[in-house]
Amino acid sequence: MNALPRIFASPLARRLAAEKGLDLASLAGSGPHGRIVKADVESAKAKPVPSAPISGQAEAIPNTTLRKTIAKRLTESKQTIPHFYLSVDLDIDQLLDLREKLNQRAEGFKLSVNDFVIKASAKALRQIPAANASWTEDATLRYADVDIAVAVAAPGGLVTPIIRKADTKTVAQISAEMKALAEKARAGKLMPEDYQGGGFTISNLGMYGIKSFSAIINPPQACILAVGAGEKRPVVKGDQLGIATLCTVTLSVDHRAVDGVVGAEFLAAFKKLIEDPLGLLL
Amino acid sequence: MSDTSFDLIVIGAGPGGYVAAIRAAQLGMKACVVEKAHLGGICLNWGCIPTKALLRSAEVFRLMQHADSFGLASPNPAFDLAKVVARSRAVAAQLQAGVKHLLKKNKVTVVEGHGKLAGKGKVAVDNGPTLTAPHIIIATGARARVIPGLEPDGDLVWTYKEAMTPKGFPKSLIVVGSGAIGIEFASFYQALGCQVTVIEMMDRVLPVEDEEISALARKAFEQQDMKILTSASVKGLKKDKDQVTVSVEAGGKTSEIVAQRVLVAVGVSPNIENLGLEESGVKLEKGRINTDAMMRTNVPGIYAIGDVTAPPWLAHKASHEGVICVEAIKGLNPHALHPRSIPGCTYAHPQVASVGLTEKMAREAGHEVKVGRFPAMGNGKAIALGETEGLVKTIFDAKSGELLGAHMIGPEVTEMIQGYCIARTLETTEAELMQTVFPHPTVSEMMHEAVLDAWGRAIHF
Ligand SMILES: Cc1cc2nc3c(=O)[nH]c(=O)nc-3n(C[C@H](O)[C@H](O)[C@H](O)COP(=O)(O)OP(=O)(O)OC[C@H]3O[C@@H](n4cnc5c(N)ncnc54)[C@H](O)[C@@H]3O)c2cc1C
Numbered sequence: 021m022n023a024l025p026r027i028f029a030s031p032l033a034r035r036l037a038a039e040k041g042l043d044l045a046s047l048a049g050s051g052p053h054g055r056i057v058k059a060d061v062e063s064a065k066a067k068p069v070p071s072a073p074i075s076g077q078a079e080a081i082p083n084t085t086l087r088k089t090i091a092k093r094l095t096e097s098k099q100t101i102p103h104f105y106l107s108v109d110l111d112i113d114q115l116l117d118l119r120e121k122l123n124q125r126a127e128g129f130k131l132s133v134n135d136f137v138i139k140a141s142a143k144a145l146r147q148i149p150a151a152n153a154s155w156t157e158d159a160t161l162r163y164a165d166v167d168i169a170v171a172v173a174a175p176g177g178l179v180t181p182i183i184r185k186a187d188t189k190t191v192a193q194i195s196a197e198m199k200a201l202a203e204k205a206r207a208g209k210l211m212p213e214d215y216q217g218g219g220f221t222i223s224n225l226g227m228y229g230i231k232s233f234s235a236i237i238n239p240p241q242a243c244i245l246a247v248g249a250g251e252k253r254p255v256v257k258g259d260q261l262g263i264a265t266l267c268t269v270t271l272s273v274d275h276r277a278v279d280g281v282v283g284a285e286f287l288a289a290f291k292k293l294i295e296d297p298l299g300l301l302l
Numbered sequence: 303m304s305d306t307s308f309d310l311i312v313i314g315a316g317p318g319g320y321v322a323a324i325r326a327a328q329l330g331m332k333a334c335v336v337e338k339a340h341l342g343g344i345c346l347n348w349g350c351i352p353t354k355a356l357l358r359s360a361e362v363f364r365l366m367q368h369a370d371s372f373g374l375a376s377p378n379p380a381f382d383l384a385k386v387v388a389r390s391r392a393v394a395a396q397l398q399a400g401v402k403h404l405l406k407k408n409k410v411t412v413v414e415g416h417g418k419l420a421g422k423g424k425v426a427v428d429n430g431p432t433l434t435a436p437h438i439i440i441a442t443g444a445r446a447r448v449i450p451g452l453e454p455d456g457d458l459v460w461t462y463k464e465a466m467t468p469k470g471f472p473k474s475l476i477v478v479g480s481g482a483i484g485i486e487f488a489s490f491y492q493a494l495g496c497q498v499t500v501i502e503m504m505d506r507v508l509p510v511e512d513e514e515i516s517a518l519a520r521k522a523f524e525q526q527d528m529k530i531l532t533s534a535s536v537k538g539l540k541k542d543k544d545q546v547t548v549s550v551e552a553g554g555k556t557s558e559i560v561a562q563r564v565l566v567a568v569g570v571s572p573n574i575e576n577l578g579l580e581e582s583g584v585k586l587e588k589g590r591i592n593t594d595a596m597m598r599t600n601v602p603g604i605y606a607i608g609d610v611t612a613p614p615w616l617a618h619k620a621s622h623e624g625v626i627c628v629e630a631i632k633g634l635n636p637h638a639l640h641p642r643s644i645p646g647c648t649y650a651h652p653q654v655a656s657v658g659l660t661e662k663m664a665r666e667a668g669h670e671v672k673v674g675r676f677p678a679m680g681n682g683k684a685i686a687l688g689e690t691e692g693l694v695k696t697i698f699d700a701k702s703g704e705l706l707g708a709h710m711i712g713p714e715v716t717e718m719i720q721g722y723c724i725a726r727t728l729e730t731t732e733a734e735l736m737q738t739v740f741p742h743p744t745v746s747e748m749m750h751e752a753v754l755d756a757w758g759r760a761i762h763f
Contacts, residue, residue, distance in 0.1 A: 030729030032704050039702070052637070058704070058729055 029056035036061040086177045097239045101155075104280065105234045107270040108287045112250050115297045116265060126192070133267075134170070134224050135195040137247055139300050142166045142186035144289040145220055151286040152219045154240040155277035169218035169238060170198065172205040179205045180238060182218045191300060226250060232268035242277040243286070246270045305411075308334045308435040310631070311425050312624075313417040313577070316343020317617040318608030319441030320401055320410075322624030327408035329632050334435070335410060336417035336427055341401040344443050344609070345617040347394050352466050353486050355390035357649050360493035364651065371688060381494055383471045390466065419578030423603060426578075437603055437631050440584075440591060441624065442577065444570035444609035451539055452478060452566045458546050459539070460565045462487070472496055472562035476548050478536055480507040482648040484567035485519075489650035492528050499529040499559055501550055506532055508648060512660040512709040514695060519711055522652050522691055539564065572610045595638035597627035605631075619644050642707075645723050647716040652691050655719035658707030658726060661697050670700040672732075674756030676748045678712045680763040683743040689713035694752040696722075703731030708749075718746050732757060 027044045029037070033056045037044050040061065047064050049056035083091070115136055123130050145152040145166045154161040166187040169180040181201035183194055204210050221238040224247040235246040250267040257264070269290075273283045293299055310326045312319040315337035326333040340347045359381065369376035405412055413427055419440075420426035425433045446461035448454065454461045465487045473496060477488045480502035492498040500507065500523075506516040507523070507530060520530055534552035547560050572590040584599045584606075585592045591606035593599055599606055605627050608620030622639050629636035645657040664671050678684040678692030692712015699706055708722035725735055732753055740750040754760045 031731045031734050032702060032729035035731055036702055 027056070028054065030058065032058050033061045037064075040064075084176050086174075086179075090177050093239060094236050097237050101237050101239065102275045103234075103237060103272050104275050104283075105270055105272055106280070106283045106287055107232060107268055108291055110267045110269060110291055110294045111255070111264045112267050112294060113265045115294055116250070118297045118301075122191075129192055129195055131191055131195050132198075133226065133250065134222070134247070135191050135198060136294070136297060136300060137222060137224065137245075138168055138170065138183055138186055138194050138198070139189075139191050140290055140293040140297075141220060141222060141245060142168055142183075142189075143293050143300065144286055146187045147289045148282060148286040150282045151243050151273075151278055153242045153277045154219070155242060155274055156240070160277045163219040165219070167218045167220075169215070169221040169241070170201075171221060171223040171235075171238075172202050174205045174210075175208055179210055179215055180218065180221055181205055181210055181214045182216075184217075221245070222247065226267065232270055234270050235272050237272050237274055242274040243283070244272045245290075246272065306431045306433050308332045308411070308433060310334070310437045310439065310628070311336065311417075311433050311435040312439045312441055313425060314343065314441035314443055314573075314608075314610075315341045315401070315405075315412070316441060316443045316608060316620060317345045318443070318620030318624045319343065319439065320405060321621040322439050322441065322607060322628050323410040324404060324408045325625045325628045326631075327410050329628065329634075331628075331632070333408075333410045334413060334433060335405065336413045336415065336425060336433070338414070338416040338428075340398055341405070341412070342394075342398045343441075344445075345620075346397050346401065348463055348466060350617050351397055352390040352394045353462075353483075353490075354649055355393040356386065356466065356490050357486060357651075359386045359389065360490045361651065364493050368688070383468065383494075387467055416576070418576060419582045419584075419604070421582075437605065439597075439624070439627055440577065440579075440599075440604065440606040440610055441608050441620070442573040442610050443620075444572045444615060446566065447569040447571045449566065449568055452536060452564070452568075454566060455541075458541050458544075458563060460563055462565070462567065465491075465565045468563075474561035474563075475499070476501060476546070476559060476561040476564045477567060478548075478564065479567040479569070480504075480509070480530070480532075481567060481569065482508070482646065484565070485523075485648055485650050487565055487567065488523070488528060492523075492526055493651065497527070497529070497561075499531065499561065501534050501536060501548070501559075502530070502532045503535050504532065508654060510646065511648075511654060511656055512695060512707070513662060515654060515656065515693070515709045515711050518693055519648075519650070519652070519654055522711075523650070526651075570609060570615050574610060595626075596630035596636075597623050598630070614641070614644055614646060616644060616646065643723065643726050645719045647719065649716055652689075652712050653714065653716045654711050655715040656707065656709040657719055657723050658705065659697060660707060660709065661695070664697050664699075664706045669706060671706065672698045672700045672756040674698070674752040674754065674760070676751035676755055676760060676763060678745070678748065680751070681743075681745060681748050683745050683747070684713055686743065687713055687745070689745075692748070694748040696749075696752045696756050698732055698753075698756050703733060705730065705732070705735070708752075710748075712745070712748075714745050718749060721746065721749055 029044050047056050047060050050060050051057040119131050152163045165185050167182050167184045168186045169182045171178055171180050221244040223235045226247050226249040229249050232248040233246045235244045237244050248268040250265050252263050253266045255262050255264045271283055309331035310333045312323050312335045315335045319335055323333040323335045366376040366379035415427040415430045417425050417427050423434050423436055475491050475496050475498050477484045477500045480500050488498045488500050507520050508516050531552050534550050537551050538549040540547040545562050546564050547558050549556055549558050584601050591611050593606050593611050597605045597607050607623035607627050609615045626636045642658050648654040674696040676694050678690045684690050695709045697707040705725050735753040740747045751760045
């Protein structure tokens with residue numbers, strides 16, 4: 021009757037393994053007749069549990085609290101949020117032009133493409149407020165303010181400091197604020213008020229030459245915009261083959277809070293703002 | 303192979319040595335033990351066994367004195383010291399003969415005489431042949447520790463040997479040291495009507511036991527009119543013709559106690575002398591032989607087990623080490639002895655038995671603990687026996703349910719502690735112990751209740 025082979029393990033070993041989430045079948049027993057005892061569970065706990073054997077030697081880098089928080093939140097996000105993805109190409113030649121001119125004229129600041137992306141996202145969210153939202157069991161929350169979180173690489177992991185009320189700030193203000201936050205993040209000096217909250221996240225890997233990617237939603241937010249690199253690509257303009265600097269962005273959306281149409285409307289508004297960038301200066 | 307060449311030679315035939323030799327023979331090795339005094343070592347001849355025989359006489363005597371309470375008559379109970387001692391010696395002799403028979407049955411060669419390492423793979427025996435073997439186990443045991451100013455003289459100042467074979471019964475006795483040996487003799491002499499004073503340096507009697515058990519033991523002994531001085535040290539000794547005066551310092555005050563005899567029971571000194579250890583390069587530490595978990599010394603081919611190695615100094619520890627040592631030599635990959643799984647027993651009245659961590663140790667080790675207690679007063683069998691002085695105490699890890707320690711005082715607890723030892727060896731949790739059916743009525747039901755109590759579920763209290 022008993023189809024499964026019995027695993028010989030002491031009651032204490034069984035309990036400790038269950039507590040640690042270890043599969044007894046994966047352990048080798050050192051007790052009499054190969055019985056799994058407490059010591060076996062404890063030594064298994066000390067080792068990382070790889071799903072496949074590790075080849076060669078491995079260095080064990082202890083997980084920091086930040087690393088563990090990231091792991092926990094992203095796993096939860098990917099496992100519990102039904103993600104869908106929308107991509108669109110942006111023509112950024114005009115934006116680059118404008119940026120160039122502003123930077124030549126400006127004193128004391130240098131605007132980045134990302135500063136414009138933040139501003140454009142903020143304005144687009146104001147236009148399509150349904151994308152500035154969070155899913156909860158009882159209600160879908162729609163935020164009054166447009167607070168944009170921006171992913172920044174910090175020592176030991178990713179952090180997302182926030183530009184609050186970004187729709188009300190000028191690109192120059194956003195740029196200055198972003199610079200300060202990024203510096204703080206790299207120095208590991210962000211305060212909770214710098215990164216807690218936010219209704220929408222931007223993750224930009226353009227500076228690393230990434231063409232396009234899909235980001236994992238930063239819960240409890242409903243949308244995250246993944247920005248790729250601006251690059252010259254052949255384009256068809258009015259039946260003519262031409263060259264333009266294009267940038268692909270991908271919006272990851274929590275389908276529970278935001279439907280496909282809302283996501284598409286947001287991206288359309290965003291695209292319009294980026295491709296006609298003078299509006300961003302208003 | 304000639305008559306002097308073996309697979310294994312064991313020096314010393316105590317419970318460590320003779321058991322090692324028998325296990326080796328079982329595994330097909332040609333084994334030899336060298337013994338200079340008696341087969342069975344201290345344990346059988348001057349330790350565990352003869353003391354238990356004496357204590358049995360004390361127990362019967364105590365029962366005779368209380369015959370009335372059982373509805374029996376035993377007018378003027380009396381004892382004949384010579385016969386009590388003779389019985390104890392007869393028990394030892396019987397068991398010694400038993401060991402001789404066992405060794406013979408297992409074809410272990412017994413060589414009489416003092417053995418000594420004599421170069422690689424060689425053991426020289428005084429007035430005898432030089433023996434050879436690739437593996438040599440040192441199992442020479444230990445003797446009573448002597449402290450300056452309290453040197454035994456075989457007459458007024460005793461070691462356990464004189465205490466075990468007294469020529470006359472002392473009216474009063476001072477026992478220095480309240481470990482198991484000291485307390486057992488104190489209990490024996492007190493039971494037969496001697497005025498006993500125990501002097502202990504630590505702040506409690508039976509200092510290795512759980513503090514609560516120590517306190518209960520002290521209370522019970524004091525109710526029997528035993529005098530106990532703790533945090534006390536002996537400062538001097540004056541001998542007269544048939545009595546001694548001991549000056550004791552306790553709490554900053556020095557007082558003098560007069561008694562007919564003094565028993566010094568302050569631990570043991572390993573027998574490491576005249577064994578050729580230095581010449582062989584065997585490493586010592588604190589006057590005892592250093593070994594690894596498989597009882598190997600630092601010198602290949604030389605092993606050490608029992609009292610000549612690290613504490614606890616107990617017969618069952620010596621025997622287990624003998625088995626582990628031999629099995630490792632045979633490449634059987636035996637399990638190392640876990641020091642916290644070695645039970646300790648004191649056969650006084652009341653008896654004390656324990657295994658594992660004390661409550662204090664468990665807390666200090668960082669465990670979140672659950673402690674269960676059950677008193678003998680709540681146990682039907684204990685009441686029927688007329689032995690209601692006692693307590694069973696269990697200490698569990700609150701999270702994993704591991705039985706960290708068990709401590710008992712009261713009737714038959716030395717027989718019962720093995721139940722908790724098995725539980726620990728099998729790594730049971732409180733669940734299996736709760737699930738176990740204990741027979742009724744038995745004193746052992748206290749063990750069950752003490753487990754239940756740790757989870758607030760004791761039924762009879
Ligand atoms: C009074 C008393 C009561 C005790 N009660 C208990 C008890 O209740 N329970 C318990 O567990 N333990 C008890 N013990 C402790 C127990 O007796 C020892 O732990 C045990 O005997 C140790 O065994 P062993 O084999 O290591 O050494 P031993 O029993 O000491 O045996 C060593 C043997 O080696 C021999 N020997 C030594 N040197 C040489 C040599 N060079 N050549 C040849 N032979 C040699 C000795 O003659 C001896 O026979 C008691 C001890 C005493 C003194």
